[in-house]
Amino acid sequence: MNPNLKSDISRRLVAEVDSLPPRLQQAAKYIVDNGNEFGMDTIRDSAEKMGVSSNSLVRLAIHLGFTSFDELREPFRASLVARYDASSGEGWIDRLSEKGTFGHAHARTVRNEVDVVMQSLRFLSAEKADAAVAMLIEARNAYVTATRATYSLAYYFHYVGRMALPNLHLIPRHMGSPVDEMITVGKEDVLLAITFPPYSAETIAALRLAKRNGTRVILISDSELIAPNIKVDLFLKVSLQSLHHFSCFAGAMVVLDSLLFHLVSQGGKEAQNRISSYESLREDSGAYWKARVPKIHRK
Known part of the structure; x- marks a missing residue:
């Protein structure tokens, strides 16, 4: 075959x-x-x-x-891939299930999280990761968008990614719609969109506007078929399987972290210098809490 x-x-x-x-x-x-x-x-x-x-x-x-x-x-x-291999060093998960009713339930959710991460990383081939990173680096401006629960993923990707890629922008930045901030988006730009079911109408509108403007599109989702007439240049599939009502974000997170690693690595010395500058600025402005040694008053 x-x-x-x-x-x-x-x-x-x-x-x-x-x-x-x-x-x-x-x-x-x-x-x-x-x-x-x-x-x-x-x-x-x-x-x-x-x-x-x-x-x-x-x-x-x-x-x-x-x-x-x-x-x-x-x-x-x-082509089915086994979801769980007892010889893969995951015996510790089995031992969790021996800890009573709660332990059994905890083992189920732990195994699900591991499975979600592994499936999502299998989907992210080296070729797809390379293509995504190249599109982001070569773009005049790179935009990352998501709404509601997935906005946290976009925010994190932008928060870290902008230190390696200064032309990376988060949209929407405030309480508006992504399309409100896409007036100047064009053929030299890239839109990275993240959406999971139930798919965001605002994100779909942003995807359609991007394609009308000739903007290249990267979609991170569980499906390439999120709505009629949505065409993307690069689809990064992630697993969302969950034991509760809402999607599991663990797979999407590891995919984004993998892309961030490559962005920082390929950014070289310039990216490292920008990261150092950001860290220095935060420290100087008191952004990080530091324990203070109490003064000892001597008599």
Whole structure:
């Protein structure tokens, strides 16, 4: 079997999704976003999760040139990566589960966090990381945007990244919309957007404005298909699987930290000097708390 067949199918689905009938669009988006689950499930289970009929999956398989659902699923099944390897030095997690009811629950969430981080780093190939860093460094101006909960990720990336990349800007800076600060964004600029489900309408509006202006776009999300007619130049997929109601940000955080490492490293001596200047300014302005040695009054 062609080892790249799974990736080829996913790329074709992304390219053709807007031209497919609605039911097949639903199926295509699910396959692109949930390749592991699709590889494990039966046709009935997959159809139920997608909200389509089993016949729709057969139609999609035939559309893609396969003779059956099983033939379409096989590349995804063959490429499944084990989520947990007992020999990988994670015995300490197993021992957590021996600490009673709370310990068992704690072990579950710890293993989930580890899994999220590992999956997200697997998604971030060296080629994709290199491309993202090059786009940011070569841009006239680089903008990072997010809203609501994901704004914290954008804020952190900007807070650290601007020391290595002076032309990195956070939008929105205040309580407005990102598009309010994109009036001058053009072809020589780059927009790095972060959005997770439920996807932000403001971020989607910023992505659409960027493409209308010819701005190159990097998207960090769980899906490349976040809304109709959203096209990006570079998609960085992250895992968001969580045991509670909200998305887990651990995977996105390690991806951003990896990009920051490369930005600082490639910034060389100039970046190091800027970081030193920032640190000196903060220390001189009393930004950091320091313990004071009490004065000893001698008689």
